[in-house]
Amino acid sequence: MIQNDLFLRAHRGEAIERYPVWLMRQAGRILPEYRAVRAKLSGFKELVETPEFATEVTIQPVDLLDVDAAIIFSDILVIPEAMGLPYQMIEQKGPWFEQTIRTQAQLDKLDTDIDVQERLWYVFEALKQTKAGLNGRVPLIGFAGAPWTILCYMVEGHGSKTFSESRKLLYTQPILAHQLLQRITDVTIAYLKGQLAAGADALQIFDSWAGILGEAQYREFGLRYINQICEALQDVPFTVFSKGAIASLPEITQLPCTTIGLDWNMSVPLARNLVQNHKTLQGNLDPCVLYGSPQSIEQETKKMLNSFKSQRHIVNLGHGVYPDIDPEMVKVFINTVKNYEITNNANS
Amino acid sequence: MIQNDLFLRAHRGEAIERYPVWLMRQAGRILPEYRAVRAKLSGFKELVETPEFATEVTIQPVDLLDVDAAIIFSDILVIPEAMGLPYQMIEQKGPWFEQTIRTQAQLDKLDTDIDVQERLWYVFEALKQTKAGLNGRVPLIGFAGAPWTILCYMVEGHGSKTFSESRKLLYTQPILAHQLLQRITDVTIAYLKGQLAAGADALQIFDSWAGILGEAQYREFGLRYINQICEALQDVPFTVFSKGAIASLPEITQLPCTTIGLDWNMSVPLARNLVQNHKTLQGNLDPCVLYGSPQSIEQETKKMLNSFKSQRHIVNLGHGVYPDIDPEMVKVFINTVKNYEITNNANS
Numbered sequence: 001m002i003q004n005d006l007f008l009r010a011h012r013g014e015a016i017e018r019y020p021v022w023l024m025r026q027a028g029r030i031l032p033e034y035r036a037v038r039a040k041l042s043g044f045k046e047l048v049e050t051p052e053f054a055t056e057v058t059i060q061p062v063d064l065l066d067v068d069a070a071i072i073f074s075d076i077l078v079i080p081e082a083m084g085l086p087y088q089m090i091e092q093k094g095p096w097f098e099q100t101i102r103t104q105a106q107l108d109k110l111d112t113d114i115d116v117q118e119r120l121w122y123v124f125e126a127l128k129q130t131k132a133g134l135n136g137r138v139p140l141i142g143f144a145g146a147p148w149t150i151l152c153y154m155v156e157g158h159g160s161k162t163f164s165e166s167r168k169l170l171y172t173q174p175i176l177a178h179q180l181l182q183r184i185t186d187v188t189i190a191y192l193k194g195q196l197a198a199g200a201d202a203l204q205i206f207d208s209w210a211g212i213l214g215e216a217q218y219r220e221f222g223l224r225y226i227n228q229i230c231e232a233l234q235d236v237p238f239t240v241f242s243k244g245a246i247a248s249l250p251e252i253t254q255l256p257c258t259t260i261g262l263d264w265n266m267s268v269p270l271a272r273n274l275v276q277n278h279k280t281l282q283g284n285l286d287p288c289v290l291y292g293s294p295q296s297i298e299q300e301t302k303k304m305l306n307s308f309k310s311q312r313h314i315v316n317l318g319h320g321v322y323p324d325i326d327p328e329m330v331k332v333f334i335n336t337v338k339n340y341e342i343t344n345n346a347n348s
Numbered sequence: 349m350i351q352n353d354l355f356l357r358a359h360r361g362e363a364i365e366r367y368p369v370w371l372m373r374q375a376g377r378i379l380p381e382y383r384a385v386r387a388k389l390s391g392f393k394e395l396v397e398t399p400e401f402a403t404e405v406t407i408q409p410v411d412l413l414d415v416d417a418a419i420i421f422s423d424i425l426v427i428p429e430a431m432g433l434p435y436q437m438i439e440q441k442g443p444w445f446e447q448t449i450r451t452q453a454q455l456d457k458l459d460t461d462i463d464v465q466e467r468l469w470y471v472f473e474a475l476k477q478t479k480a481g482l483n484g485r486v487p488l489i490g491f492a493g494a495p496w497t498i499l500c501y502m503v504e505g506h507g508s509k510t511f512s513e514s515r516k517l518l519y520t521q522p523i524l525a526h527q528l529l530q531r532i533t534d535v536t537i538a539y540l541k542g543q544l545a546a547g548a549d550a551l552q553i554f555d556s557w558a559g560i561l562g563e564a565q566y567r568e569f570g571l572r573y574i575n576q577i578c579e580a581l582q583d584v585p586f587t588v589f590s591k592g593a594i595a596s597l598p599e600i601t602q603l604p605c606t607t608i609g610l611d612w613n614m615s616v617p618l619a620r621n622l623v624q625n626h627k628t629l630q631g632n633l634d635p636c637v638l639y640g641s642p643q644s645i646e647q648e649t650k651k652m653l654n655s656f657k658s659q660r661h662i663v664n665l666g667h668g669v670y671p672d673i674d675p676e677m678v679k680v681f682i683n684t685v686k687n688y689e690i691t692n693n694a695n696s
Contacts, residue, residue, distance in 0.1 A: 161509070164670050168636050171634075171639055215613075288518070291519055324512075
């Protein structure tokens with residue numbers, strides 16, 4: 001039984017006394033306590049792959065920032081690695097894959113019949129330990145990257161401003177792209193089901209590179225696979241966050257999930273108009289607001305809260321919190337949300 | 349007198365026999381002939397600052413690709429440099445500024461009363477030489493970065509995925525941001541007027557980082573200054589290209605300019621509905637289409653052409669052409685446009 005279940009109730013559209021709040025990337029570099037753990041280790045991947053440490057940094061923001069949900073500390077790129085495409089995380093540069101998938105032969109070399117329990121045991125173990133460590137204080141969120149975003153890294157091999165190699169594939173080898181997306185989707189569904197079994201109370205899909213596709217391509221190569229994942233996980237509190245896919249909002253809001261994540265550039269009135277009270281919205285303060293003064297953070301946060309006009313709102317930033325944000329300013333944001341009174345104009 | 353003035357007629361909404369076509373970044377790395385010029389020089393900046401070479405590479409795509417307009421080879425960052433903030437262009441990395449503008453004291457150190465003729469003589473000289481070299485074959489486009497995009501580089505000091513330092517300034521020091529934007533705007537207006545005097549037949553503003561701001565911030569820190577520039581240059585064929593600013597399209601299309609550039613993710617029917625036939629639209633083929641086969645390039649180009657439904661259309665890509673695109677595939681795109689018959693459904 002979860003003591004503070006505001007987050008889960010908001011997902012399901014049940015009555016809430018106040019808005020739940022958490023931050024994307026809350027378990028991370030903003031906290032000196034996180035950096036202290038990280039400094040003891042060889043690198044980012046050791047943290048991801050060692051359940052004791054992943055558990056410790058997952059619980060830190062619950063203790064230190066008093067957020068209404070924990071999100072397991074992990075990385076979306078554990079999926080390509082489980083499929084047979086290992087990566088390194090290079091300091092100051094980001095992820096780097098030795099091999100990429102640009103041909104049928106390369107796709108055929110990926111592993112099949114993957115046992116996610118065996119390959120991603122460390123994530124499931126971290127979820128179990130976190131669940132025990134949280135002791136029912138707040139819900140625990142599991143997550144995965146969306147198939148399109150995972151494909152981007154598997155094809156490009158690293159980050160990119162344009163992901164032109166990945167987009168090229170959609171025009172030159174659409175069948176190969178669909179094969180790869182389907183394989184990522186299948187592994188992702190097994191992975192997310194495993195996360196639920198290991199103790200996750202809710203799930204989120206991150207489609208970080210949704211915004212580089214136009215509407216028609218995002219429908220064909222993005223949403224089609226997210227839809228499969230949502231359908232496989234019905235009745236779970238489930239958030240889809242398609243960053244930057246502003247033009248696709250009408251279709252995103254039709255997905256069979258409970259909650260839609262909004263980035264800070266997405267129009268809250270438009271999204272609310274699309275979902276009415278049939279879905280919950282999550283977001284969407286511009287993370288840069290947290291660089292401001294306490295007064296301006298309070299003012300901008302209230303403005304954001306006023307705009308959502310429904311109890312179906314889980315408060316978050318519109319993007320992961322930036323690493324150089326002062327945790328004290330994060331607390332100003334969180335306290336503003338907690339002290340905000342749900343009024344009559346927010347009738348669910 | 350310009351022999352092929354299709355591009356100018358399309359700007360003004362006059363009758364055209366076929367759609368004019370050119371490519372953003374057509375004078376650049378896609379052409380082996382460009383790379384040959386570049387290889388003789390110390391670096392990118394020597395090319396920008398030497399009128400003979402800038403002229404040569406500006407005319408290359410007119411000779412080699414038979415496009416309907418030339419765009420002067422230059423860089424948007426000549427403006428911060430003219431304001432007293434020099435930069436280097438680092439191979440494989442991009443622009444790098446030694447100093448940045450994050451405080452009032454730093455802003456106060458920028459030069460005032462700038463004589464653009466003196467500081468940017470090499471751009472004006474390149475325009476004059478290009479004009480002579482073109483000998484009236486096609487119109488010549490001058491350009492500048494939009495004030496918001498220029499501010500991004502002056503504050504951040506280099507490229508970035510989030511430009512969080514620049515966005516931080518909007519929350520923490522909005523007055524400083526406005527002061528800097530106004531100074532950039534004033535220099536940009538003088539610069540663009542100088543380009544017209546030196547022979548430019550049309551102008552384009554590139555707002556490469558428009559898409560990282562939400563609607564309200566883009567109105568206040570982006571469009572307000574672009575509007576000043578448009579107003580200072582009325583009656584000039586003038587294109588505003590605000591990349592990624594999908595949510596702001598209704599406001600962008602209200603600007604006092606002749607033409608709106610669309611990126612490949614912007615909805616052509618929506619934009620056409622907003623401008624009707626009061627403005628020209630420019631764009632918007634996904635550059636990644638040019639990685640495909642000649643057949644698929646032809647098919648996608650025709651689909652794009654069909655979608656614009658008006659003679660007020662200047663054909664282009666929705667982004668600069670990527671450096672590894674085969675020039676032969678660019679020719680397939682250009683020829684498809686040239687052979688496309690303007691039908692009755694495109695009634696201006």
